[in-house]
Amino acid sequence: MEDKEKVFNPATTTEFTSESNWGLGADDSDNVNLFFSSNRDSNILSEFGWNFQPEQLNRIGPEDRLDLAGGGSGSLWFQERSGLSGSIQPVDKATSDASASASNNPSVSSSSSDDPTEKSTGSIAETPRSTNKSKTKKGQKRIRQPRFAFMTKTEVDNLEDGYRWRKYGQKAVKNSPFPRSYYRCTNSKCTVKKRVERSSEDPTIVITTYEGQHCHHTIGFPRGGVIGHEAGFASHLVPSNPMSQFYYPLSQLPRETSLTSIPESDHYHQQAGTEAGGSSTVIMHSETNPQSAAPAHIHQGLLGDIVPPGMRNR
DNA sequence: CGGCTTTGACCAGCGC
DNA sequence: GCGCTGGTCAAAGCCG
Numbered sequence: 172m173e174d175k176e177k178v179f180n181p182a183t184t185t186e187f188t189s190e191s192n193w194g195l196g197a198d199d200s201d202n203v204n205l206f207f208s209s210n211r212d213s214n215i216l217s218e219f220g221w222n223f224q225p226e227q228l229n230r231i232g233p234e235d236r237l238d239l240a241g242g243g244s245g246s247l248w249f250q251e252r253s254g255l256s257g258s259i260q261p262v263d264k265a266t267s268d269a270s271a272s273a274s275n276n277p278s279v280s281s282s283s284s285d286d287p288t289e290k291s292t293g294s295i296a297e298t299p300r301s302t303n304k305s306k307t308k309k310g311q312k313r314i315r316q317p318r319f320a321f322m323t324k325t326e327v328d329n330l331e332d333g334y335r336w337r338k339y340g341q342k343a344v345k346n347s348p349f350p351r352s353y354y355r356c357t358n359s360k361c362t363v364k365k366r367v368e369r370s371s372e373d374p375t376i377v378i379t380t381y382e383g384q385h386c387h388h389t390i391g392f393p394r395g396g397v398i399g400h401e402a403g404f405a406s407h408l409v410p411s412n413p414m415s416q417f418y419y420p421l422s423q424l425p426r427e428t429s430l431t432s433i434p435e436s437d438h439y440h441q442q443a444g445t446e447a448g449g450s451s452t453v454i455m456h457s458e459t460n461p462q463s464a465a466p467a468h469i470h471q472g473l474l475g476d477i478v479p480p481g482m483r484n485r
Numbered sequence: 486c487g488g489c490t491t492t493g494a495c496c497a498g499c500g501c
Numbered sequence: 502g503c504g505c506t507g508g509t510c511a512a513a514g515c516c517g
Contacts, residue, residue, distance in 0.1 A: 336489095337488080337489060338489070338490055338491080339510075339511095340492085340508070340509060341491075341492075342506085344507090345505085345506065345507090351508095353509075357489090366508095
């Protein structure tokens with residue numbers, strides 16, 4: 172199913188089709204674009220409040236990988252994906268509309284997923300199936316929320332992003348020795364979810380997919396107490412959205428960072444996502460929905476690893 | 486004791 | 502229609 176997802180391969184700088192289930196899968200489709208490869212890409216970025224200059228975009232290449240200081244591990248890629256692609260069309264029409272509105276309306280966003288109760292959060296389904304197992308009535312498809320996926324080359328599986336997550340499931344992934352973990356934001360009013368899995372093709376790569384928008388500030392700090400790092404990091408960021416606690420202007424993104432855009436449906440706007448490998452943090456937020464507070468996320472290992480140019484200590 | 490993780494089961498969507 | 506797979510639930514156990 173979501174096997175043929177096209178992603179940007181930072182290592183080769185070429186687009187490739189992944190046979191593995193990166194969870195992001197759902198959109199195996201057609202709309203895959205490499206970030207920075209077109210105006211559209213930059214538009215996408217700008218939707219997140221990342222203002223990249225054309226030159227900057229061009230500068231960022233696969234080989235411009237971000238060296239994550241901490242873990243020494245890695246590279247950071249972003250995959251922006253929207254809720255779904257054309258594959259889920261019919262219903263999606265409705266769902267997408269809902270999502271779209273959700274994107275523009277915070278209250279909707281949170282309520283939309285609440286609908287089925289918070290447990291059945293209504294969203295997800297990275298796959299075209301847009302499963303809606305929850306208590307939604309039959310015939311009603313779960314509303315998909317904006318999703319954002321990114322790949323991080325890291326040895327750390329559990330990256331901190333400033334939010335608190337509760338793991339609610341783990342599944343073996345087809346064709347992959349690595350399981351996929353499902354997390355939900357612990358904030359009862361927040362329906363954001365995230366999936367974390369390792370690439371079967373490259374075990375050093377962790378794929379994190381965020382879905383939904385946070386309707387609150389980064390509450391908690393990582394259990395591990397990376398607060399220091401985050402706080403410090405955040406202090407240098409410029410929040411454009413009141414709801415976003417951390418904002419990482421693309422313009423300040425280390426040029427080594429490679430971003431990948433994954434298709435996005437016309438109705439969705441991804442919100443945020445980031446991941447860091449072993450140690451890093453990045454946050455994005457959608458300017459498209461200033462109100463949607465979807466702070467992005469981050470990733471943690473050590474926020475300090477990914478630091479805006481000029482802020483790096485190493 | 487509260488919160489989180491683990492894990493097996495269940496359900497729904499999709500492809501054949 | 503059936504089987505497969507992804508996503509979620511929820512009970513049980515663990516940990517601070």
